[in-house]
Amino acid sequence: MKERRIPKETIDRLPLYLRCLDKLIEQGEENISSENFSNRLNLNSAQVRKDLxxxxxxxxxxxxxxxxxxxxxIRTILNLDQKWKMALVGVGNIGSALLTYSGFDRRVFEVTMAFDRNPQLIGQEIDGVEVEDVSTVSDRIAEENVKLGIIAVPASSAQKVAEMLVKGGVTGLLNFAPTLLDLPEDVQLAQVDITKELEQLVYYL
Amino acid sequence: MKERRIPKETIDRLPLYLRCLDKLIEQGEENISSENFSNRLNLNSAQVRKDLxxxxxxxxxxxxxxxxxxxxxIRTILNLDQKWKMALVGVGNIGSALLTYSGFDRRVFEVTMAFDRNPQLIGQEIDGVEVEDVSTVSDRIAEENVKLGIIAVPASSAQKVAEMLVKGGVTGLLNFAPTLLDLPEDVQLAQVDITKELEQLVYYL
DNA sequence: CAGTGTGAAGATGTTCACAGCG
DNA sequence: CGCTGTGAACATCTTCACACTG
Incomplete structure (x- = not known):
């Protein structure tokens, strides 16, 4: 075991290795070589060996x-051998899609709380989760000890929402709003920026 | 004007510069220094100057x-001064969220066609777009000359859908399915992988 | 002897530092 | 004088190449 610093690119690839492994396990494969791995993921085999x-x-x-x-x-390294409860803020298009999204492994990631400011939505139940008033978000997530927040509100209110989530004690944020958030150093951010992806994509066309 | 190859990281940042500029223009600012820019985007100012x-x-x-x-x-560089029609395949959670998503600038990006295999959905109209039978996708997008495809189907059918879209003539794909797609060299891919983002995120917590 | 683990070389990206222009 | 544009130094990541081992 090395004590070297781990490149973030390596961390980037771990989920891909994991997915590949899960598929292999399902197929009954007991072993895989770095060469085989690298073919499946379009990488160099030395990369795979170094990463691992x-x-x-x-x-x-x-x-x-x-x-x-x-x-x-890999699950242990990534902290996936525990359950992460998530609080969703913004039950619009994307927000409600996430609430009913079946792509998460619910043993690991589950949206357990949802918030919005629209009175029409507050009180409604979506996929077993009751939509609560966004003004209560800091207190409520602290109460429930939720450490992950999902921001699915318009860009204009994203920073405000982020601050409320941080105040409630989240240490990780997944942001769907096309904005740069200003966050404390100890809060980690993952950004999903669909428009940016499209804009980059068409550059190459 | 230099003839050097442009790092993809630079292309990555152009949309961010653009967003920042649009905000400044709205505020009536006529000029911005690389220093000011770099503060707003958490970059080094030399980076900004070099990129531009x-x-x-x-x-x-x-x-x-x-x-x-x-x-x-920047709009010209990124090919954003034209309209990109997009064909969406998979009108489930995420797909229908994208159909009604208001975050796109519709002068640039618009979902003009939607496809699904569910007979219950086919024929329905969502936000002005009629859902068509996925089996017709290759022909239909060729007819309408659509060059961008969005894959919002489960991982298990993503590759098949990608091939249908490529056959119909798309040159760019935005893939929401958590799968590695095997594509011809001349087809560009942007991947939005929510689970992967979450898995990376919690590593750092 | 096939396939890992890893120094060393190579490639790519970032930051520094400053000459030079408006 | 302030701020750009850019070589050169630095930092980071990837790939090569091969010693070594189960």
Whole structure:
């Protein structure tokens, strides 16, 4: 096990390794070589070996990596062996899509609270989650000890919402609003910016 | 004007510059310095100057960059001074959210066609767009000369849908399914992977 | 002997520092 | 005089190449 700093690009790839491993496990594969891995993910095989070696020596020379053991190890590294409750703010188009989104593994990620400012929505139940008044968000998430927040409000109110979530104790934010958020250093941010993706995409066309 | 290759990180940042400029223009600002820019976007000011200089010498020494001229230039670089019609495949949670999403500038990006395989959805109209049978997608987008496709189907059918879209002539894809797509070299891909974002996020918590 | 783990080389991106222009 | 544009230094990430091991 090395003590070197881990490149964020490596962290970027871990979820992809994991997905690939889960597929292999389902198919009954017990081992995979870095070469095979790299073909499936369009990477260089040395990249795969280096990425994995940051966390210890998992591979068997001449054989490869044990799929089950490696998958479980990656889950531990990424903190996926616990349940993350999430608070959603903004139950509009995207927000309500997330509430009913079936792509999450609910043993790991689940939206357990939802907030909006629209009185028509407050009190309604969507997929088992009751929409609450956004003005109560700081207190409520502190009460429920929720550490992840999802911002699905218009850009104009995103910063305000972020501050309310931080006040309530979240340490991670997933932001769908096309805005740069100004956050305390100890709060992590993941940004999903659809318009930006499209704008970049068409540059290459 | 330099002939150097442009780093993709630079292309990544152009949409952010543009957003920032649009805000400044709205506020009536006529000029902005690289220093001011870099503060707003949490970058190094040399970075800003280098990024912009790839496309020509837009700045006035001692003054900065003309907001309107620069915004217009960036739009041209990114190919945003034309209208991009988009075909959406998969009118589920995320798909229907995208159909009614108000975050796009409709002079640039608009979902003009939608497809699904669910007979209950086919024929329905959502936000002015009629949902058509996915089996017709290749022909229909060729007919309408649509060059951008959005994949919002489950991972299991994403590759198949991608192939239908490519057959119909798209050159750019925005994929929401958590899968690696295997595409021809001349088809550009943008990936929006919410689960991956979350998995990376919690690593840092 | 196939396939890992890893120094070293190479590629790419960022920041510094300053000459030079408006 | 202020701020751009840009070589050069630095930092980071990727790939090569090969010693070594199960």
């Amino acid at each position: 070696s940051y966390f210890g020596d998992f591979g068997k020379r001449g054989v490869g990596y044990e799929t089950k053991k490696l998958a479980s190890k | 200089s790839y496309f020509g010498d837009f700045g006035k020494r001692g003054v900065g960059y003309e907001t309107k001229k620069l915004a217009s230039k």
